[in-house]
Amino acid sequence: MAIKCDCEQCELRTAFFESFSQDELGIFCSQKADTAYKRGDIIFLEGDEVKNFSYLKSGLVKLYKTGSLGKDQILTIAGPFDFVSLLGVFSESHHTYSVAVLEDSVLCHIDISYMKAIALKNGLYTLNLMQKLSAITNKIILESMDIRKRNTHGKVAFILLKFSKMIYTGPVFELPISRREMAEYLGITTENVIRTMSEFRKERLIRINGREIEIVDQKALEQISSFG
Amino acid sequence: MAIKCDCEQCELRTAFFESFSQDELGIFCSQKADTAYKRGDIIFLEGDEVKNFSYLKSGLVKLYKTGSLGKDQILTIAGPFDFVSLLGVFSESHHTYSVAVLEDSVLCHIDISYMKAIALKNGLYTLNLMQKLSAITNKIILESMDIRKRNTHGKVAFILLKFSKMIYTGPVFELPISRREMAEYLGITTENVIRTMSEFRKERLIRINGREIEIVDQKALEQISSFG
DNA sequence: ATCACTTTATGATAAATATCACTTTCGTGG
DNA sequence: CCACGAAAGTGATATTTATCATAAAGTGAT
The missing domain is CATH 2.60.120.10 (Jelly Rolls)
Incomplete structure (x- = not known):
């Protein structure tokens, strides 16, 4: 149009x-x-x-x-x-x-x-x-x-931080892409994206509600992103 | 100068x-x-x-x-x-x-x-x-x-073919970079570059003499590069 | 030629990642 | 509203890749 x-x-x-x-x-x-x-x-x-x-x-x-x-x-x-x-x-x-x-x-x-x-x-x-x-x-x-130099954890932390900054609407944001697309972006499998995000959730670094993500512990995520 | x-x-x-x-x-x-x-x-x-x-x-x-x-x-x-x-x-x-x-x-x-x-x-x-x-x-x-989409074998095959074409001086060519640099280029470890090249040698796909490489079975290498 | 240092090489093992199998949840079109 | 297919999620297992250890061969400087 x-x-x-x-x-x-x-x-x-x-x-x-x-x-x-x-x-x-x-x-x-x-x-x-x-x-x-x-x-x-x-x-x-x-x-x-x-x-x-x-x-x-x-x-x-x-x-x-x-x-x-x-x-x-x-x-x-x-x-x-x-x-x-x-x-x-x-x-x-x-x-x-x-x-x-x-x-x-x-x-x-x-x-x-x-x-x-x-x-x-x-x-x-x-x-x-x-x-x-x-x-x-x-x-x-x-x-x-x-992206290439990071391991799976680092990659996922990296992309979450990237989107949170890119989309920034406060502590909570909507992921613009599916887990599968995140995997295609990062060059890893979909399962590992999901698994890693679940781990981050269990460690209380993020909260997950479908595509809605809340960054709870940004410092820790940044650590993982830089180190991993 | x-x-x-x-x-x-x-x-x-x-x-x-x-x-x-x-x-x-x-x-x-x-x-x-x-x-x-x-x-x-x-x-x-x-x-x-x-x-x-x-x-x-x-x-x-x-x-x-x-x-x-x-x-x-x-x-x-x-x-x-x-x-x-x-x-x-x-x-x-x-x-x-x-x-x-x-x-x-x-x-x-x-x-x-x-x-x-x-x-x-x-x-x-x-x-x-x-x-x-x-x-x-x-x-x-x-x-x-x-490079990113290939596995270790595919990566090594890819880079060997790339150099052989880039440098082309006949079936034998001199690798312009060390195994470590190949690893840094491909995003894998030096050991795996060396190991994979050794495997290619054992399977008679290439001959190795230090940095001097002969592509023996180009078709097979291309297969590995496309598939892996 | 010798020494120090790097590169190449190989094996054993550990760690990371992929694959497969399956369940649950979500969203959309009929 | 239901049914269907896709997406999200989890566990078990296999495969790939990295790490560590160690040795041999090559390289450069003196």
Whole structure:
């Protein structure tokens, strides 16, 4: 569903479009399309042709790859104003990963040829874009290494703390993904995610009520996350 | 050791500097410095200030992070014409990883402020740069996921095939890194790298002579790499 | 050549993690 | 509201991987 264009309100604008005049912004605006998605929607699949540069205005999505036996690997979870078109968007003609919606989201799609055309004309814009891309990509790589070096307990503690900070609504928050998706993100089995969370619960580090998690002993979790 | 500037011979030039006139290339050339390094040299350390944009003209280097107990994590191995300044170079003021030389190398260093200044003026250059950065970063992320999803056997088979293709000099090649570094790259223990290689040797998939490896049964190794 | 130090190598054992089997709970579509 | 399938949860067991110990071979410095 296409919704009203509101670039002028876009949080990204200051960082990203400071190089545009009001007029240029208008043209840019007419080239792009905001679209609303619902939980479970697929934005694009690995192998699809790259048509747009996309970023997330609101909501939550996952970037993932699907293995041979339907076993997914989650690359990262993207939140508001993260780029969804990350990596190969400027170098590959087809997507190298899939994107699915975790929480109702609004994405802004900009024609990739148009993006490139602007890049040729507006250096400041491109530099800003590159800095933002660089920052996000760097974050993904570092996080991936961060996860890889931890054991199961450390991984689960890490992701719980990550979500609690990312979603922060007080001591209690709603996990945006299932236990299975947590496992696919962390590279461990679903059972071990559940088991480890149960252990944390028994040790009174967290409280669990379905997807609702309360961080009870943040210090201890941080210990486990750093050490494990 | 600074050596003669030879941008005009640079393989990267066609892709990267097609946007430069001969004159501009001259100016660019005077801003940059080629430097030769020896095996074991450190190009820069995690935490060092980002001063240059660097790429590898020849040789082999590793990008890595050092953990709390001297346990390194290798992010990737970079070969000729790979960028060494990858990720945060446009977004971070300090390096987020270290770079060390595996085989005698020549690197080209370009002042990062100068790089940014050009970016503001020359859209084509910046777009080319972004495409190249995008491609390399994408490759790193995909490879990291590729490694993560494999078990020990699959990981070792994967890295042996990778090196054999990367270095290709015939059926026999010289491993560019130690067993310990392989372990740090794959996220497993040194013992398991050695053990797994021994098993491959016993099953007549490879021959081992120190760092010299011969791929005897490539098909079988590829099976193990895909399946494991 | 020798000494000190690292790397390679192998085995035994411990610890971590996956797999399998099964129950309960939850959520959704009919 | 019920039924069905998916998700959450737990235990028993198998498998994988790490850890520890120890030895041999290689490497560099003097």
